[in-house]
Structures are given as structure tokens and as C-alpha cells.
Amino acid sequence: MNISVSHALRGVALPVAVLWGFAASAQDALSVVDGYLAAWNAHDSAAAAEFLADGVVYYDASVGAPVEGRDAAKTQVIDAFINAAPDAVWTRDADAIVSDGAVAFEWTFGGTNSGDWADGTKATGKSFTFHGMSLFRVEEGKIVRQSDYYDALGFYKQLGLM
Secondary structure, eight states: OOOOHHHHHHHHHHHHHHHHHHHHHHHHHHHHHHHHHHHHHTTOHHHHHTTEEEEEEEEETTTOSOEESHHHHIIIIIHHHHHHOTTOEEEESSOOEEETTEEEEEEEEEEEOOSOOTTSOOOOOOEEEEEEEEEEEEETTEEEEEEEEEOHHHHHHHTTOO
16 A cells, blocks of 8 residues: 555644644634733733723623623723722633633732722722632634623622622
8 A cells, every 4th residue: 555645744734734723723812811911910901902802792790791892891891990909910820721712710809999999889998809710702813702700799898898
């Protein structure tokens, strides 16, 4: 049985190209999310919003109703947290799980509530740290969905709001 070298290489190249494309796609999604976190930690809401697709859907499990659109996510989520806790730090607790444009990880978010909240709640001056998990969906280099699940009750108790 005589198999040509080019035929044999094609048999190997296609699976390798497919795997490389998947790895590149996964790495691209992780890079987008890492850039988004870096912008949050630089307290630059405009830069963070640039990582979001125009029609992004942000879902906060403690609120229930999703926020839709880049401008709404910037003002109702990113600005709200950065203005209320200008020293906030958002860190990934372990390696992210990345698969085909989806990025998930557990995190810690902490800071001091030195600014008023967007809903009119006055600053408490108290420090807080809470843990959660996020799932991101990235398409064409932009975050199209962010879903956050965290200990809202513990967060509110630390601020003295409950």
C-alpha cells in the first residue's frame, strides 16, 4: 500500500488546523475577558465598555432582569460599581474554564463603598469582599453575554444594608 506524502500530510494537517483554530478561538475569548477585567481594575468604565458588543446582555442573578445594550451595561453596571467603590478590585480566583467562545471562572470582588450607588443609596464607607462566578460568551472579539452569580446577601450585610 503506497500512500503519498501529501495525502498523509493532509490527513494530519486538517485535524491540527481545526484544533489550532479552536485553541486560538479559546485564547482570543480569554484575552477579551482578561482585557475587560483589566479595564475594571484600572477603574476605566469607558475602556471596559469597549469590550462589550453593542447588544450585550448582562445578567446579574441577584437582580433577575437582564441589562441589555453596551450603554446600559456601562451606566447601570460598570459605572455603578466603579463610582460606588472607586478602589474596587476584581480578581480571578483560579484558572478560567474556556470552551468555544465561553469563559467561566470564580472570582473575588472587593473594595470600599466610598461613593453613592446609582440607585441613590448613600455610601456606607465600609469595606467589602465577596465571591462569585461569571460566565461570559465572546463572539467576534466582543463580550455578547455576561452572567454573574454571587453572594449578594453577604455583600449587602457587609455594607450594613441588610
